Structures are given as C-alpha cells and as structure tokens.
Amino acid sequence: MLGQQRIFSGIRPSGDLHIGNYLGAIKQWVKLQDDHEVVFGIMDEHAITTPHEPAALRENTLETAMLYLAAGLDPEKVILMVQSQVSAHTELAWILGTITPLGELERMTQFKEKSHTLGAKEGTMAGLLNYPILMAADILLYQADAVPVGEDQVQHVEFTRSIAERFNNRYGKTFTVPKAMLERESARIMSLDDPSKKMSKSGESERGYILLTDSPDAIREKIKAAVTDSGKEIKYDPKSKPAISNLLVIFSEFSGKPIAELEDTYAGKSYVEFKNDVTRAVIAGLAPLQQKFKELEKDNDSVLRILRDGSERAAAMAQKTLADVKEKIGFLT
Numbered sequence: 102m103l104g105q106q107r108i109f110s111g112i113r114p115s116g117d118l119h120i121g122n123y124l125g126a127i128k129q130w131v132k133l134q135d136d137h138e139v140v141f142g143i144m145d146e147h148a149i150t151t152p153h154e155p156a157a158l159r160e161n162t163l164e165t166a167m168l169y170l171a172a173g174l175d176p177e178k179v180i181l182m183v184q185s186q187v188s189a190h191t192e193l194a195w196i197l198g199t200i201t202p203l204g205e206l207e208r209m210t211q212f213k214e215k216s217h218t219l220g221a222k223e224g225t226m227a228g229l230l231n232y233p234i235l236m237a238a239d240i241l242l243y244q245a246d247a248v249p250v251g252e253d254q255v256q257h258v259e260f261t262r263s264i265a266e267r268f269n270n271r272y273g274k275t276f277t278v279p280k281a282m283l284e285r286e287s288a289r290i291m292s293l294d295d296p297s298k299k300m301s302k303s304g305e306s307e308r309g310y311i312l313l314t315d316s317p318d319a320i321r322e323k324i325k326a327a328v329t330d331s332g333k334e335i336k337y338d339p340k341s342k343p344a345i346s347n348l349l350v351i352f353s354e355f356s357g358k359p360i361a362e363l364e365d366t367y368a369g370k371s372y373v374e375f376k377n378d379v380t381r382a383v384i385a386g387l388a389p390l391q392q393k394f395k396e397l398e399k400d401n402d403s404v405l406r407i408l409r410d411g412s413e414r415a416a417a418m419a420q421k422t423l424a425d426v427k428e429k430i431g432f433l434t
C-alpha cells in the first residue's frame with residue numbers, strides 16, 4: 102500500500118440516506134476504493150449531537166452500513182468502521198479541544214444553523230459546538246491525505262487542516278494535513294421543493310429529498326411534484342434555472358450521460374417529458390443498490406461481523422497516531 106493516498110470519510114447515521122449523500126459522497130467513495138487506502142466510518146458519536154432515539158440510532162447504524170455495502174463498497178478493499186467502536190476518536194478529540202479557540206467553533210456555519218433551529222426547542226448542547234473537533238480527530242487519526250465530502254462539510258475539513266497545522270507547529274510533525282475532495286457538480290444536490298436549499302434529511306418536508314430506499318412510486322411522486330423554473334428551456338444554469346439544473350445533475354449522475362448531451366437531447370422538449378426521463382433514470386440507477394440492500398437486510402449478522410472486523414482494523418491504525426500524540430504532549434507512556 103506504500104505510496105497510496107489515504108482517504109477517510111463518514112456519514113452520520115441520523116436517518117435514511119438520501120441521494121445527496123449518495124451523489125455527494127458514497128458514489129465517489131466507491132470509485133476511490135480501488136486505488137487508495139480507505140477508511141469509511143459510520144459516525145454515530147456525531148449523530149447524538151442532535152436529539153435522537155436510541156433504538157432508531159442502532160437501526161440506522163446498521164442500515165447505513167448496509168447502504169455502504171449495497172452501493173458497492175467492498176470490505177475486502179476498504180475498512181468500514183463504527184466511530185463509537187474505536188475509542189481513539191473521543192480520546193484524540195479531547196486533546197485537540199485543548200488547542201482549539203472557542204471562537205473558531207462558534208463561527209462554524211453548521212453549528213450556527215443547527216443551534217439556531219434547536220436552540221429554541223431543546224437548547225444547544227456542548228457536543229454540538231465541539232462537533233468539528235471530533236470530526237478533526239476522525240480524519241487526523243488515520244493520517245488521511247484527502248476527505249471526499251459534499252460541499253457542506255468543506256468548512257469542517259478546513260477547520261481540521263488548521264488544527265493539524267497548529268498541533269504540528271507546536272509539537273512537531275504529527276498529522277498529515279488533509280484536503281477536502283469534491284465532485285464538481287454533485288457536491289451540492291439541492292432540495293426538490295426548494296432549490297435554494299441543499300437536499301437534507303433534517304428540517305425538510307419529505308418531498309424535498311429522495312431516499313436511497315424510496316420505492317419507484319415514491320420517486321415518481323417526488324420528481325413529479327419537484328418545483329421547476331420559469332421559462333421552458335432545459336439548460337444547466339444554476340443561477341437562473343436552479344431547479345432544472347439540479348434535476349440535470351441528478352439525471353446525469355444516474356444515467357452516466359454528460360449534462361451537455363442531456364441539454365441537446367431535451368432541447369425543445371417539455372418539462373413533463375424531461376421529468377419522466379429523470380424519474381426513469383433515478384429508478385433504474387437505484388435498482389441494483391436497492392436489490393442488494395434487500396438481500397443484506399436478511400443477513401444482519403454478516404454486516405455486524407464486517408463492522409466489528411473493520412473497527413478492529415481501524416483501531417489498530419488509530420492507536421499508532423494516538424500513541425504518538427500522547428507522547429508528544431507529555432503523557433506518561
């Protein structure tokens with residue numbers, strides 16, 4: 102594996118995954134697994150920074166693992182781990198917290214958005230503020246060179262870079278300084294009922310997102326109801342045609358056809374015809390994943406085994422970095 106780039110990324114198991122998670126993250130991960138050294142996590146400790154149901158969390162964790170596998174991640178090639186099964190994550194997070202200025206955490210967009218929504222209802226917990234520190238620990242423990250994520254996570258990766266640099270400057274080279282890795286168009290899939298907002302599993306009507314597990318009927322309904330833009334043209338122009346541009350990206354990703362080719366094919370055609378074909382492409386694109394998911398659902402035990410094995414291998418990698426950190430900051434070894 103010498104010379105190969107190290108990759109780390111993860112998803113919070115806080116509900117069903119949607120096509121934004123798939124196109125922004127998982128689909129790129131599948132491409133990376135052949136020629137990179139990769140660790141992908143199910144970030145359950147991040148999932149509890151917002152209110153959650155214990156039974157649902159357990160179920161979502163397993164379901165997220167099944168979706169990783171169904172999407173094509175191969176446990177022979179990648180390490181699939183569960184964050185809470187590798188205690189080095191919280192240990193390193195504590196240490197990194199001691200070199201993180203409070204102001205940097207308070208400036209994070211995701212913290213501001215979530216604390217604003219939650220603040221009025223449940224109060225904002227310290228875990229939500231400290232969220233980016235734990236995420237930095239996730240990435241730095243594995244000495245990742247690159248972090249494939251959607252656009253909404255870039256600020257957290259930038260934050261990780263700055264903590265890594267600060268630690269390295271203070272204690273000597275310890276961490277690889279990682280880069281965010283983004284797909285050009287699919288890094289930000291927008292909501293189907295409001296293309297000014299990103300597709301998201303929280304705080305949105307069900308019509309805004311397509312779940313990876315949605316039935317063909319549900320997909321049909323959601324795309325039919327998706328908002329469109331004024332005018333009739335089908336062209337990629339996120340500023341003046343945000344809704345159609347979003348559908349074009351989704352269509353292109355699921356059909357494998359470039360956006361320019363789709364623009365040509367649909368020149369002069371109606372929104373209805375276009376939407377029907379987007380629907381077909383999404384249903385067909387998700388079919389193999391859904392089929393595999395159904396098979397995995399019957400075999401919880403082997404999925405649990407893959408996760409246990411992955412977490413063990415991840416822990417061995419993480420432990421090396423953690424031991425180095427502890428030594429550098431002066432803990433007894």
Ligand code: TYM
Nearest residue numbers: 110111112113121122125126144250251288289290299300
């Ligand atoms: P999460 O669980 O919110 O999202 C998982 C991944 O999906 C991407 N994503 C999107 N991409 C395109 N369009 C969208 N509408 C869209 N919505 C979500 C996200 O950018 C992400 O890549 N904090 C992270 C989880 C995490 C993590 C990490 C990621 C914890 N530790 C270490 C990387 C490295 C999160 O909440 O992602």
